[in-house]
Amino acid sequence: MRELRTILATTDLSALARHAVARAALMAAESGARLCLQHVVSVSAFDAFRHLLDAQSASLEQRLLAEVRDEVETLAGEIGQRYGAKPDVQLGVGSVRGEIGSHADAIDADLVVMGARGAGFVRELLVGSTTERVLRTSSRPLLVVKQVPHETYRRVLLPVDFSPRSVEALALAHAVAPQAEYVLLHAFEVPFEGKLRYAGVEESELANLRVHARRDATAKMNDLVALTGVDAHRVRRLVLHGEATSQILNQEQEQDCDLIVIGKRGVGLLEELLLGSVTQHVLAQSTADVLVIDGSAG
Template identity: 60%
Template sequence: MTPIRTVLAATDLSAPARQAVVRAASIAGHSGARLSLQHVVSRGALDALRQLFAAQPGDLRQRLLDEARDEVRELAAELCAAHVVSADIHLSAGNALAEITSHADALDADLLVLGARGASLVRDLMIGSTTERVLRKTGRPLLVVRGEAGDDYRRVLVPVDFSPRGLKAVALARTLAPQAEIVLLHAFEVPFEGRLRHAGVSEAELAGLLANARREAGAQMAELIAAAGLPADAVQPVIVHGDPSVHILDQEQLQGCELIVIGKRGQGALEELLLGSVTKHILSQAKGDVLVI
């Protein structure tokens, strides 16, 4: 399995972000990893606050930072007691994107954990353009937490395209959820399927192409399961025809999966330059947590 030595959880101390740090503490606890809690106070918000006061205490900025530090310390102590994990805290003022990625690099974090929604000063932790920038800027796995963090993951959905990163995704899924059933999903499409119909290819010929594609996918799925060392009672392979974005979300609900583990990009040249369109869609529409690798 993929070792996790350091987990970085960034929080804005809001109620939604609390689920993320609880999940991070749970993961750190069962993997024996170091947990680092980070809180970023927006420097822009501090500057705006200063302009609102005609006369303000000279130590107002420091008092606000001290109050935030006390809140993070209390949270760390609570997490340590509940999950038998040690945690350090990191408080800074600045841009959330820059501060999070810089601290992750300094720690050489194996896993970043963010909440799907934020509040208060650090709105940068919300799903949207900033999360996409974090994903583009870092090569580290990022867990976006949306669901309740009370229980361990029981079922994990891993979409695979049979590229080498599929094994990495399975290994990381088993590390985060060692007792969970892994649902391996492959959605296949025949290239230019629609155009083939317009070009006069018969439905019988198309059906033959689809059958061949399904057989090939089945063989590749068996190879992946064997290479990953997944026992038969811990994996459920699913092979479907159609749009991966649609099938991933459908299977999340049908299979009752609490976590989706998905690659950062697809295989196309354009997708190598951008956060993959499928990944962006899953991040915005999934009901549960999403781990992007």
């Protein structure tokens, strides 16, 4: 069974980012993982600041960095006192996305934790926020935190397609939320169902195809649970006919899930180049935290 050894929490010192740091600390305390706290000063903003300095005021640069470090250290102290998971602190200056990726590689982070962008996350997702850019380029699991973490995760929703990624997703969900209940969801549509209906195929025949598809998916779901070794009594299995995004968002609410674990990429060249459309919609529209794993994982 997979374990969390190192968690990297990134922060821009905003209130939303503090939620992400708190969630990372909760997970570190529960799992015993090493917790690392990173803040990156944007090199473009820093260069603009330097441009305003004259020779006599160059010491302001060091004072600024010292002030930022004090703020990060204070946050680390608060987190350590509240959650019992004292984080290592890393302060850098550079490209935010590049620094996060480099530090995640340097410490071999099993999980990167970042904050969403609140009410503006849909807009940020379209124009390219730091979180979204890291999602596109990193192969490491990334947890996007939206909610204030009052407790460890209670119920995790896992959309599955029975690829190796599904095995990885359930194993990672168990590492991130070892005490939770897991809701496995497979949303299916009969291939060419619309064309078959248009061609005059009887609804009873289409219904029969859906029965076979549901039976096949249920068997694969049982095999998936057995393969990962997760306690079957803590797994709820849902095989539902319908479009994936709608079913995921509906079941998030109906099952009262506080975490969704989903793959980054879909199928096909376009979706390998971009975040999968289902993943994008779930990130933008869900209220739960979202853990994104790479499509090639597993």
